[in-house]
Amino acid sequence: PIGSCEYSDITVFSFHPVKIVTTAEGGAALTNSKALADKMALYRSHGITRDEALMENASHGGWYYEQVDLGFNYRMTELQAALGVSQMxxxxxxxxxRHELAVRYYDKLASLPIVLPYQLPNTYSGLHLYVIRLNLNEISKTHKEVFDELREKGIGVNLHYIPVHLQPYYQKMGFKQGDFPNAESYYSNAISLPMFHGMTHEQQDEVISKLTLILEA
Structure with a gap:
């Protein structure tokens, strides 16, 4: 199961506003290791502890704390946590x-010159995103033109995500275009269609009709 850490030391969840469960911002990290859990608890609050067992010096009094590591200000507020828990x-x-919407997308978009998301047998996706890939050799428009026309028609499409190695920060480390051709191929033709649990069939049909109109023009 996701979050069991069967194949990892830590599992990380994002609770960004567009995720299935949101806390407005923030996330969570799960681990089966007490040592890692204790370390993460330190890191989330500047590396500060009030636990005398972790201090290097004798406590000065009830107000005393020590910064024993270099951490961050990653504390989720109680209000944010309550928002997240309320959705569980x-x-x-x-x-x-989301699965119902995915089935409708699949049924109504199957004849268009696009590649639809594929799910492996015996798996169950959370369907955070619904990403199509354009068969650019079968349409008269570019990737950017299709994207821009959808936006112009009021459809909130996006592109998830730009390959990390194309970002300036990583290119300064020596990564360059061509290093990861599959990621670049995906980036050249992918578009994320709107999908959210409150989406009505009428809203989805508007996405479908406008995408169809653009691709068949």
């Missing part, structure tokens, strides 16, 4: 709604 009981409902 509806998680299955949220994911089920």
């Amino acid at each position: 009981s509806r998680l299955s409902e949220f994911v089920s709604a």
Whole structure:
């Protein structure tokens, strides 16, 4: 199961506003290791502890704390946590709604010159995103033209994501275009269509009709 850390030491979840469960911003990290859990607890609050067992010096009094490591200000507020917890009981409902939308997209877009998302047998995706890939050799428009026309028609498409190695920060480290051709191929033709658990069939049909109109023009 996701979050079990069967194949990793730490599993990280994002609770960004567009994710299935949101805390407005922030995330969570899960681990089966007490040592890693303790370390992350330190890092989330500047590396500061009030636990005398972790201090290097004798406590000066009830107000005393020590910074024993260099951490960050990563504390989620109680209000944000409550917002996230309040949605957990509806998680299955949220994911089920996305699967219904995915089936409708698949049925209504199957004849268009695009590649639809593929799900491996015996798996169950959370469907955070619904990404199509344009068969550019079968349409008269460029990737950018299709994207821009959808935006102009009021469809909130996006592109998730720009390959990391193309970002200036990583290119300063020596990474360059051509290093990861599959990622670059994906970036050249991918478009994320709107999908959210409150999306109505009418809203989805508008996306479908405008995408169809653009690709068949």
